[in-house]
Amino acid sequence: MRSICRLALFLLISTSVLGQDKFTMNGTVRDASNGEALIGVTVFIKEIRNGAVTNAYGFYAITLPPGTYSVDYSYVGFRLESRVITLEANMQVSIELVPESEQLQEVVVKAEIEQANVSNMEMSTNKLEMKTVLRTPMLFGESDLLRSLLLLPGVSTVGEGASGFNVRGGNVGQNLILLDEAPVYNSSHLFGFFSVFNPDAVKDTKLYKGAIPARFGGRLASILDVRMKEGNNKRVEVAGGIGSIFSRLAVEGPIIKDKASFIVAARRSYIDVLARPFVPLLKEGGALNFYDLTLKTNYKINRRNSLYLSGYFGRDVFRFDKTQGFNWGNATATLRWNHLFNERLFLNATGVYSNYDYALQFGKDDRNRFTWNSSISNFILRPQFTYFINSNNELNFGADVTYYSFRPANAAGITNGKTVDLSLDRKFNLETALHVGNTQRITDAVSVEYGVRFSTFQYFGPGTAYIYGDTIPGVRKPVVGGREYRSGEVIAAYQNLEPRLSFRLQTSGRSAIKGSYNRMAQYLHLISNTTASNPLDVWAPSSNNVQPQLADQFTLGYFRDLTEDKQFEFSLEGYLRYTKNQIDYIDGADLLINEFLEGDFLSGIGRAYGLEAYFQKKSGRLNGWVSYTLGKSELQVDGINAGRWYETRFNQTHNLKIAAFYDISKRWSASANFIYTSGTPTTFPTSRYTQQGILIPHNAEASRNNVYLNDYHRLDISFRLEGKKVRKGKERKNSDYWVFSLYNVYARKNPFSIYFSQNDQRLPSGQPLQSDATQLSIIGTIVPAVSYNFRF
């Protein structure tokens, strides 16, 4: 630990000494239309055929010998900006890029896009433009970030309506979802049909599936980094929409022009409002809705300091009368300080609060009632430094400190007037990490990124830790002892060294080979044994009984620009991930309000491997991509499937996705996506038997996931009509558009599951019981939708 710090310090000192005869140009790149910082802009210096990319705050820095340089600033969807810069001293060059007007999209972007897969260090990473999200046809016509994410290679879902997403065969709890650096524990509204991210407030989304930089950690499968808009600092703008499920409104604008701005965005579903006259439940005080509020403000104090404050608050509410029902939601707050120590040392310091909680109440009278609430809250401090050593080295280092407080159950039951306290102990944890990573360009063709993350986790008192005895695998473990721990006393502690390595080898001007290895440790576990995760699922920390999950992932990829203008891009990536300490559950596990929850856990190992092919046409009148993943995801757990390897419930052998966007005319455009996936595995019985007149299914091999559902395929299309730009000879100040969408165009009944049950008929005694198999399609029909969106 100490040696890592020393190494970092040494690197800092030595490189600044070496850098004496060079100067640094740095600055921020912004969108000229609204002042938003642009993430991932390529800053290319022609003379050295190298450059930099702006970071998550739009900042870049390049250190060069004195001289005159021509610099190109390029970013997809923006006009290329070229500057000639004479570097005689450290200097600041901040740039504003002008967006290509959407109406001009048929004019092919002529500028050479340097931000290509081939010259970039990144692999196993997908960026999702909000423009793309807004144009993707969606269920009920409601644009949704997580649903759009499912169109990317290596990303899948167990089925419609399931919350979360699966990355490269990982479960939904193995993704770290960050909203402005705050972890989001439940990313869904209303089952999994919508995500918590309001498209009006999101600026940029990046999914890391592999080659994960050392600054990220805490989950095995992926990091989803969602960044909110900062708010237009040039003028006040109002945007909104009226859709079939919810309405949205966002207001953004300057507080002090070019210095401080804000954005406030809100959504609320209104199915309950519309349905109230028809649904008795809603008339009697019932409710079914969700809402969320996203806000952010920023203040550029001076050239060296900026402050950002952002927050999210969302809730789903379901009540089936005035007093009974439940609700759940996330709340996050992020305070960020960007500071420039000198021309080359950049600090982003973040303080985060994040909370997920749910509450239930049942019982019609005061003598018979059940109340339960549960929460996970955490506080994070995260200083992160970027040191732009020279044009060949960029050093990132910093720390993460997270304090968790779990409240698994604060519950009470009243039965016939008597109260029973059902609450479980709170749990307290501290996760810390130190990380350092360097991106180094060795030659024009070879670059490497290497780093390490050292993470530790402590579970401490007050609380009771139980000890469980051994038993036959698959059966509930008996409690054989327990110990009370005092406040602050350590119950369990873990530490892991997580190396991260990746390389890029450019094999020609238009192709590159990239590879990576990374180890990830995960100390929090999503406790869920159902097909899809549900809002009542709890997160549990590693403890004396539950080991942290570990993953080792290897990737190797080939990246190619198919044409000189880099319009067509192709990549092929293979991945292989081994995981340890994977949690599964005994049959009949009791996961809610169970003091002895850990006795119902099983532990095993996992492996996931696959190949992802991706072809993209980046711009032009017709653009889009084709993504294909061939994959497998398996677990081996003592006590399940007779100890043999079994495929996970979300395993998909083939996963093909096509997304296409086409500009028909100045006002009309069309989008389509097509999805084909192999059926996911499920378990069928072989036999049946009866006990006391109840029919019980049985599988003679004790198999898990031994058969496959039918293939899933679906086509969605949407048309977008832009409002007239000119009305009565005058240019309109506001803009608007309509979206007409069709989900599941050919109304395929895609199977979500097949279940086996006793026929519901009540038979006279002595008659043989009837058994049925039923196939369920969550959305077995075509779903048309219209939405109206405006901006002024």
Place this chain on the structure above:
Amino acid sequence: MKDKNQFLNIFLSAGLVFSLGACEDIINPTLQPASPMLVVDAWLTNRPEPQVISITRSQPYFEKALPPGVPGAQVRVVDNQGTLFIFLEDVANAGKYVWTPPPGQGFGVIGGSYRLTLVVNGETFEASSYMGRVPPIDSITFETDNRLGTSEKITRAEFWATDPTGIGDAYWIRTSKNGIALLKPTELNIAFDAGLSIGGQTDGVTFITPVRRRINANDKDANDKALSPIVSGDSIQVQIHSITVQAFTFLTEVGIQTNRPGGFQELFATPLANVSTNVVNTTAGGSKVLGFFNVSAVSSAGKRFSE
């Protein structure tokens, strides 16, 4: 006190409001073949009536016939006092083995423990159980409400009983309406102490609401609309059977595997898995066996509803 399925049911009824066009089709998939396994169905009670143990074989899942009985077995139970109960083969009903108590008496005593021994085709199988205590039923009440938002009347029954103090009592509440046992998967009603699960810590109080009310028939009309569980003239009979902790776990698993109402609840279904058994083949590596042996003390009450 907690019942995940109940919470989810309510949560998922939200899905009905939110009519998405979900659809269900009965299908006929081909299942892997499997050889029949021995099945023991041995749930004995202290009620003054003949006690029956069934020995059958498992069937292919879609078989539309009664399970085949296994004749020619030796079936005995021995209690901790050394008393032997010999179950005699019912020649008219293959696979049924019956012990008939002397008039006015029942099988076993509270606190007794019992060992079942079966000899089938030369193989010996064993299982053990004990008879736990059972509280009396204080009363059965009826409550009539309007169906939400309408003037239609819905009547539900509720029983009242109090779990004795001391953790570890388990019960199966078995109800019949107008003489027909309520055996649908949604009607399975088990309790651990006064609550719903072993981790539930609800001891020594009146059975909690979901237990007290899960004595109602769950029937629908041709339009899939729920019928009032009780109408004028209906009578119900409620029995509390004490069961072992192991039997509680068994029935919990049975509930998970059989209660598959479908629809949006499928989002939150757990994988199909085999239910446990407490019957073992005394020869390791011998043929496999399914089913359960339990001995119950029973308390009961009945009531007729008339407006």
